[in-house]
Amino acid sequence: MTEFRGAWSEEEIESFLHETTIPIRIATRRSDGSLWPVTVWYRYRDGYFECATQARADLVAILRNDPGVGFDVSTNDVPYRGIRGSGVATVSRDGGRDVLRELVQRYLGGTESSLARYLLSDDRDEVRIRIDPREIYSWDYTERMRGV
Template sequence: MESPSGAWDEVETKTFLTETTVPIRLSCHTPDGQLWMLSLWYALRNGTLHCATSKHADVVRYLQADNRVAFEISTNEPPYMGVRGNGRATIEPDENKTQLRSLIERYLGDTDSALADRLLNPEREEVAITITPHRLYTWDFSDRMADVAAQQR
């Protein structure tokens, strides 16, 4: 993983990305040059971000045409904090749904749900998306939002 700039060092960034289970907001270009953004589940492994989606999702076609991406992983409640950056995405088949199963377990705790059943349906073709970050920036507004966060508890 690239050394981040901003509020956190590499260890703090890895800790946040490993412990936080909010979706990654991923931005890419469509083949006609427009911008596209979507949210996906992710996991950090060996300095890269790993996602999964349907083989037939629009984003797969978009990333095959242009693999440059920007992303943000941030909290949705105060105090706001997170990681944003850019990099390149690669796509590989996830024939055994290994990546998808791992993400379901990370976000849902197990594969015992209607959503997991639908996603793991044998008829559904999956791909694994690996994002290799080139630039990372971190922020943490905990100090400046301490009173707001305390009011929400």
């Protein structure tokens, strides 16, 4: 069960995550113990994040070795606001291409661009990453940055 804390209610957090097309930043731990941040597209539904990446990506190996993650979805423009938290990631071959197709629609607005066609090409072996959040902390600097 996810613990929600911070400036927003659970419903406000869900609205932010559905409306915002900022990639999620995931902090992982490599096998040598060093930290490794990765930025990927996400969708949020039913209380968890889903991402897609190539099966041979370093991120997949890292998560299979250590599924614990930290994450951040926050705006890059004033006023700064967003969420951060921690959770557990699961990598699965099931549904990777379907998740990727929805992410391409979400972030690129369709499947007709050359980038969309490349990402959806048959020769790519996609996996699904599911992140089950343990805690989500929301923050919003709208008031303090009002005059900026």
